[in-house]
Amino acid sequence: MKNEAFQILVVDDEKAYSDSLSIILRSEGYAVDTETSSAKALEMIGSKEYHLVISDFMMEDMDGFELLKMIKEKKKELEVIIVTGYGSIKNAVEAMKKGAFSYYIKSHDPTELLHEVSKVKRIRALTEEVHQASESSRYLMRSKNKKMQEIIEMAEKVAQSDTNVLLLGESGVGKEVIANYIHEQSNRKFYQFIPVNCRSYSKTLLESELFGHEKGAYTGATETRIGKVESAQGGTLFLDEIGDATLDTQIKLLRVLDAKYIERIGSNEHIDVDFRLICATNQGLKEQIQQGEFREDFFYRISTFTLEIPALRERQEDIEEMVRFFVKQISRKMDKQALDIEPELMTYLLKYSYPGNIRELKNIIERLIVLSSDGILRKKDLLANQQHSYSLEYTLKEVRAQAEKAYIEQMLRHMDGHLSETANRLGITRRQLFNKIGQLNIYVEK
Known part of the structure; x- marks a missing residue:
């Protein structure tokens, strides 16, 4: 059932009402417990993990406001919806002041309550997503590697200013994580971090x-749209793959x-903006400047402070802890138990070179x-996905060509199709890579 992991406790001394409400909620896929006693409800909250409490306002042993107060003392993050047969604006306002998520009148359409429950569920999911991203960001900013430690220290220092920052490094090294970390360490952390992949x-x-656009600015612009620069007001704008932005x-x-x-596109109105700019690329911007593909004045404007992030293969002392962190994080997200990692x-994993880095x-x-x-992670499961089967009719030369083609295609994917970076990792020239692509009929994603 789509909502069964979302646990709801209904507290109402009218058993007939709590039972009918339980039926409605279960029909939507929610897992529901009911209780007629406020005291017993508090015991249940202490012994079981609930995501939402729906409580009646008028009850014999304790009114809804008192129960709300005690719930918030026990579990501040647990949301409560107050339900009553006697609605008033005064009570609704009071409920919200005391920490209730919302207020529902029994005589109203049940879809109103279901809408409120759905909002609680969505907000909780978003909160958990943000928490996990923040947790990942904080964890990945810890390192035993000396070069990475220096990068972290510089990131913390630059965060205290509004200086534009350019992050350099191979695809997958965690440039967005570092950009987000700079934002979280800055005075702009209370505003939005807006990422854009150019x-x-x-x-x-x-x-x-x-930049956004006005309605009718071009074919298909059916409504006014606020752009990412405007959305980053007060906060941080992160432009990833800035080397792909046109002149x-x-x-x-x-x-x-x-x-x-x-x-905005289609408008002459000036909209004031105040944001911190962080850019990132895995391309050689100076090489692009020489080729006329990147503006030199723009480069110097965005690179007031430059941080070059080391590849994961240069941070081998961090790999084991990173492995264990991802095992814990991903197994929790997938709700699947991961007990141990086979030594082999x-x-x-410690010896692998990681062309795609942390990603x-x-x-x-x-x-x-x-x-x-x-629950045991094994080497054979990893290698099983990488093994190739060849017909016995192939010559050794043909098998070598297939293996070479598969490896180059894999490297191209890891490098997001960047030919210069791929050639560098393969230890060949860009021209040699072009020749291989033609000879082996390799598909390059655009």
Whole structure:
């Protein structure tokens, strides 16, 4: 059932009402317990993990406000919806002041209550998602590696200013995690952190995503849209893969950084903006500048402070703790038990070079947890997914070509299709890589 992990306790001394409400909630897939006594309800809350309490206001042993107060003393994060047959604005306001999530009148349509329950569920899911992301961010900013420790220290120092930051490093090293960490350590942490991947949009769509547009600004613009720059007001704007932004977009961003205002597409109105800019790339921007693909003035504007993040293969002393962290985090998220890691697997993971860096490690752990049937993560489950079967009709040369093709394609995926980075990791020149792509009929994603 779609909602059965969401636990609700209904407290009402009218058993007939609590039973009927229980039937309605269960029909929506929620797991429901009922109780007619407030005192016993408090005992249940102390011994079982509930996500929501729906409590009657008028009860013989304790009114809903008193129960609400005691619930919040026990578990501040537990949401409570007050239900009553005698509704008034005064009581509704009082309930909200005392910490109730909302207030429902029994005579009203039950869909109103179901809507409130759904809101609690969505908010809790979002809160857990943010908590997990924050937990991951904090954990990944701990390191035994000297170079990474220096990066963390510099990130903490630069966070105390509004300096523009450029993060460099291979795909998957955790550039967004570091950008988010800088935001959380800054005075802007109470405002939004807005990430934008420049590679995900065409030129027109990227500008609309960044600056917003007015209704009718172009075909398909059926309503006014606020852009990411405007949404980052007071907070931090993170532009990932900045090397993929067109020259026109770079010019517009440069103007915004200088003038401190934007104009939505299709409008001449100036909208003042105040945000911290952090950019990231795994491309060689100086090489792009020489080739005329990146503006030099824009480069110097965004790179007031530059941090180069080391690849995971350069941080081997961090791998074991990172493995255990991802095992714990992912198994909890998937609600699947992961008891232990086979020693042979850990040895393999410690020696592996991780072309895709932290992102690849996380994907490996997720795959192992999915394949595990008894909570033990094993090397054979990882290698089973990587083995290739060849026809006995192939020559040794043909088998070598297949293996070479598979490895180059895998490396290209890890490098997000960047040819120069891929060639560098393969230990060959860019021209040699081009030749291999043609000879082996390798597909390169655009």
